[in-house]
Amino acid sequence: MAANTSPIFTLTPDIQWAISATTANTTKTLAAGTNFFCFSAGTNGSFVQRIRFRTLGTNVASVARIWINNGNTTATASNNTLWDEISLPATTVTETAAQSNYELPLNFALPPSYTIYVTLGTAVAAGWDVIVIGGDY
Numbered sequence: 001m002a003a004n005t006s007p008i009f010t011l012t013p014d015i016q017w018a019i020s021a022t023t024a025n026t027t028k029t030l031a032a033g034t035n036f037f038c039f040s041a042g043t044n045g046s047f048v049q050r051i052r053f054r055t056l057g058t059n060v061a062s063v064a065r066i067w068i069n070n071g072n073t074t075a076t077a078s079n080n081t082l083w084d085e086i087s088l089p090a091t092t093v094t095e096t097a098a099q100s101n102y103e104l105p106l107n108f109a110l111p112p113s114y115t116i117y118v119t120l121g122t123a124v125a126a127g128w129d130v131i132v133i134g135g136d137y
Contacts, residue, residue, distance in 0.1 A: 010047050010135025016040065018118060020056060020127035021064075025119035029077035030067045039116040042136030046110045049133045051118075053086065053102040057093040057126025064088055064118050064128070066104065071113030080117075088120075088128065110134070 018036035025033035
């Protein structure tokens with residue numbers, strides 16, 4: 001018999017972000033280098049809907065890597081898993097046209113104390129705002 005036969009919805013909206021991600025981290029384990037903290041699950045866990053990247057100006061192309069951490073130190077590689085990656089194009093600041101946003105759907109429940117981190121594959125000049133949209137149970 002199923003343990004939960006009723007749908008569950010979030011109780012409180014939760015939006016968290018990392019401002020001005022600029023530094024490269026080429027490690028493939030999150031155990032070293034610069035990591036940008038983006039989201040921490042609530043006391044009863046959270047549902048994370050999507051992650052959005054917004055350029056802050058002129059940047060070279062890069063890749064953003066999205067990591068899930070089990071709530072323990074990121075210095076231990078086994079506490080982290082690479083969830084997904086998204087290519088971020090080179091951008092040029094302009095006052096006459098809107099910059100594009102880049103989104104990656106997440107759509108999963110994040111257990112209590114778990115966190116989401118982002119790393120960049122190359123260093124960028126102006127940086128990226130990284131925003132996670134979700135809700136707490």
